[in-house]
Amino acid sequence: MNTDSKYHVDTARVSEESEIILRAKSNPAAFEPLYNRYFEGIYRFVYQRMDDIDTAKDITQMAFIKALEKLNTYEDRGLPFSSWLYRIAYNELTQHFRNNSKNRCLNIDDAGLDELMEEMQEDRYEPYLDKLVDVLSQLEPENEALIEMRFFEKRSFKEIAEILDLTETNAKVRLYRLLDKIKLVITRVA
Amino acid sequence: MNRKPLSSEEINRMQDFNAVLKGASMSGPKGGNGGGGFSNWLYMTGASLLVVVGVAAWFFYPDTKEKAISRQVEQNIPETMPRTQEDSEDLVRAPLVRLPVKEWDIAFASYTLDAQKGGLILHPGGTEIRVPASCLIDDKGNTIQGPVEFRYREFFDPVEIALSGITMEYDSAGVSYYFETGGMCELRAFQHGTELKMKPEKPVEVSMPAKIDGNYNLYYLDDERGWQPKGNSKQVSNATRDNITSVPPVTESISEGEESIIEPLTPELKRIQTQINQLESQKPKAPRKANVNRPRFNLDVKLNEFPELSDFDKMQFEIAPEDKVFTTDLYKIEWNDVQLKRYSSTRYKMVLSQAGIGDSPRRVVELIVVPVIDEKDFAEAQKKYKQLLEDYNAKLEAKKAEEARLKKEAEVARNKQMEAYQQQLKNQQATVFTEQEVRHVFSMDGFGIWNNDNPRIKPKRIIQAQFVTPNKEPIQCYNAKVILPSKRALIDIHHGGNGIYGIHDVGDSKSIVLFVLPDKQIAFKRVSDLNPSDGVIIMQPDPHRFESAKEIKEYIYRTLGQ
Numbered sequence: 001m002n003t004d005s006k007y008h009v010d011t012a013r014v015s016e017e018s019e020i021i022l023r024a025k026s027n028p029a030a031f032e033p034l035y036n037r038y039f040e041g042i043y044r045f046v047y048q049r050m051d052d053i054d055t056a057k058d059i060t061q062m063a064f065i066k067a068l069e070k071l072n073t074y075e076d077r078g079l080p081f082s083s084w085l086y087r088i089a090y091n092e093l094t095q096h097f098r099n100n101s102k103n104r105c106l107n108i109d110d111a112g113l114d115e116l117m118e119e120m121q122e123d124r125y126e127p128y129l130d131k132l133v134d135v136l137s138q139l140e141p142e143n144e145a146l147i148e149m150r151f152f153e154k155r156s157f158k159e160i161a162e163i164l165d166l167t168e169t170n171a172k173v174r175l176y177r178l179l180d181k182i183k184l185v186i187t188r189v190a
Numbered sequence: 191m192n193r194k195p196l197s198s199e200e201i202n203r204m205q206d207f208n209a210v211l212k213g214a215s216m217s218g219p220k221g222g223n224g225g226g227g228f229s230n231w232l233y234m235t236g237a238s239l240l241v242v243v244g245v246a247a248w249f250f251y252p253d254t255k256e257k258a259i260s261r262q263v264e265q266n267i268p269e270t271m272p273r274t275q276e277d278s279e280d281l282v283r284a285p286l287v288r289l290p291v292k293e294w295d296i297a298f299a300s301y302t303l304d305a306q307k308g309g310l311i312l313h314p315g316g317t318e319i320r321v322p323a324s325c326l327i328d329d330k331g332n333t334i335q336g337p338v339e340f341r342y343r344e345f346f347d348p349v350e351i352a353l354s355g356i357t358m359e360y361d362s363a364g365v366s367y368y369f370e371t372g373g374m375c376e377l378r379a380f381q382h383g384t385e386l387k388m389k390p391e392k393p394v395e396v397s398m399p400a401k402i403d404g405n406y407n408l409y410y411l412d413d414e415r416g417w418q419p420k421g422n423s424k425q426v427s428n429a430t431r432d433n434i435t436s437v438p439p440v441t442e443s444i445s446e447g448e449e450s451i452i453e454p455l456t457p458e459l460k461r462i463q464t465q466i467n468q469l470e471s472q473k474p475k476a477p478r479k480a481n482v483n484r485p486r487f488n489l490d491v492k493l494n495e496f497p498e499l500s501d502f503d504k505m506q507f508e509i510a511p512e513d514k515v516f517t518t519d520l521y522k523i524e525w526n527d528v529q530l531k532r533y534s535s536t537r538y539k540m541v542l543s544q545a546g547i548g549d550s551p552r553r554v555v556e557l558i559v560v561p562v563i564d565e566k567d568f569a570e571a572q573k574k575y576k577q578l579l580e581d582y583n584a585k586l587e588a589k590k591a592e593e594a595r596l597k598k599e600a601e602v603a604r605n606k607q608m609e610a611y612q613q614q615l616k617n618q619q620a621t622v623f624t625e626q627e628v629r630h631v632f633s634m635d636g637f638g639i640w641n642n643d644n645p646r647i648k649p650k651r652i653i654q655a656q657f658v659t660p661n662k663e664p665i666q667c668y669n670a671k672v673i674l675p676s677k678r679a680l681i682d683i684h685h686g687g688n689g690i691y692g693i694h695d696v697g698d699s700k701s702i703v704l705f706v707l708p709d710k711q712i713a714f715k716r717v718s719d720l721n722p723s724d725g726v727i728i729m730q731p732d733p734h735r736f737e738s739a740k741e742i743k744e745y746i747y748r749t750l751g752q
């Protein structure tokens with residue numbers, strides 16, 4: 001599975017971002033380069049999970065506000081700064097759906113479904129589509145996020161683990177167990 | 191499904207950093223660890239400054255009369271007076287630990303233990319640290335599993351303590367004391383770079399060789415409240431101790447991954463794991479039945495360039511549902527060239543090219559295609575796939591069995607290495623035990639800095655003078671202490687502006703005054719040699735530039751013949 005990522009950054013960039021963060025801790029305006037760099041990525045991450053362009057913008061902005069507020073508690077653990085931002089955005093989304101009693105939105109596409117079926121060692125998804133959509137819509141939020149990030153956003157396990165605050169191994173184990181369950185349900189019924 | 195993606199331009203038009211700044215500054219202070227807006231930030235900074243100034247003044251003058259003088263002295267401190275090297279934040283480990291020079295910090299030794307099993311760490315010099323099984327938790331209170339890195343360092347010498355920046359001042363019921371230490375240590379635990387906590391009901395037991403006879407109290411350095419009494423450490427004779435087993439120190443960082451520490455990879459293991467990874471990347475893909483309603487092409491593919499397509503004969507390429515380029519008009523064009531490119535794990539791009547004719551430019555069309563098998567050939571393809579998958583699984587199983595065997599062998603080798611190490615330790619201990627007959631034994635109920643101490647009241651006599659260089663320039667320093675080598679004690683020296691310092695005179699002929707100067711230099715003198723003339727004392731900065739605390743310690747003791 002191709003999971004080339006724009007999310008992971010090289011050490012030079014990590015170092016440059018550490019300096020920006022240090023400056024921004026005492027001068028919030030210094031945070032602007034990081035805002036400009038990550039706005040699009042965070043926006044896409046949020047919009048992927050909903051159908052409302054304006055609400056996606058509000059949640060993205062709120063994620064950056066929270067990030068600025070919490071910047072003095074940010075600890076450089078050698079991970080890309082973006083993983084911290086994605087985690088905040090994910091928490092904001094979760095909070096949004098909880099507060100507004102709204103259903104989450106899972107945006108799927110053919111290529112992602114193909115890869116999902118391939119991972120389950122099944123043929124094309126079309127015969128299972130209805131049941132598959134039904135199963136995906138009933139997943140717990142964290143399980144849904146695992147499927148979404150892996151197959152529809154093409155994220156690596158390392159990225160998924162960082163965003164969901166899991167270990168990489170744990171993310172893999174959870175996903176493969178989940179796929180086993182999904183396969184069992186869709187093949188039995190279909 | 192298959193929603194039209196937004197363009198980067200559309201998204202970037204939504205950016206509004208000013209709104210974020212405004213939102214953050216208006217949100218106001220919040221409780222807990224979440225932090226607040228920037229007003230809260232400033233408030234926090236102000237509070238921290240107040241605490242630091244308060245502590246400094248308190249340590250300087252122990253009684254009310256002297257505190258009045260201290261305020262006067264503090265007010266005279268010029269703003270440019272350096273407190274630590276470059277006033278850098280990374281020199282402040284905790285409010286009461288301020289390193290004068292980063293490079294002089296006392297290094298930690300690193301040990302790795304399995305959190306579930308616990309174990310015994312034997313530090314060079316004879317200190318033993320017993321870590322109970324499952325005694326570690328994270329911030330959320332979850333019990334930690336897997337390898338954990340323990341970082342440990344200890345202090346017996348007052349010069350090293352002075353250069354570590356750890357305070358040795360103790361306040362009890364309004365009376366300020368200095369510590370005579372029987373041995374101080376710092377222990378921390380980390381997993382993947384994150385610091386861990388200890389379950390208070392499962393304390394770590396530390397046994398340090400006692401290098402000075404006598405009973406000592408036990409103290410823990412609380413970041414906010416300073417040294418906190420924790421009872422007494424026990425004195426234990428070496429003869430009553432159990433036989434011990436321990437883990438060797440490791441130098442690897444555990445942040446690179448758990449497996450590298452638990453099972454260091456042998457060359458054979460590396461080779462087999464590379465083979466497994468290669469094999470897994472060649473796992474046969476299930477054939478996909480063609481959709482009779484979708485257009486498809488026959489292509490003569492160079493299988494050496496696309497070995498993943500070589501599993502099945504009669505492969506065709508079907509236009510993928512998400513392709514938006516294909517139209518039946520493309521059939522009418524005579525294409526000069528067709529190329530295939532990989533696009534994703536299940537998709538390819540078919541690139542059709544037509545050479546430019548006359549004034550017409552060259553035309554290139556890229557279609558997203560999926561490899562498929564025609565319905566009439568599909569049963570045969572599935573049969574072949576089943577066979578390929580069986581072969582693949584058999585190969586993989588054999589490789590994994592080989593991997594398991596090699597891991598077992600590596601484990602046996604490591605156990606032998608451990609046994610040899612244990613034997614070496616026992617030999618070392620035999621030497622240490624004869625030298626150190628008594629040990630201080632105590633329990634830590636939290637990670638941090640622990641100290642076996644006896645508090646001593648600071649002497650009332652204070653030598654207050656202006657310290658200047660031979661060129662009459664006032665001495666400005668990052669750190670200043672009176673060191674009492676015979677008692678393993680040190681007392682803070684309090685500095686005012688313009689080179690004015692107040693020094694407690696303990697009446698010990700071997701006590702030393704030590705100033706840490708800029709550019710990794712020091713100035714030092716015996717207190718008994720301080721002879722103020724008209725309130726001025728001349729101190730000659732030492733010309734050496736020092737790179738470590740050990741170097742300074744040896745230099746001072748050698749120079750003063752101690």
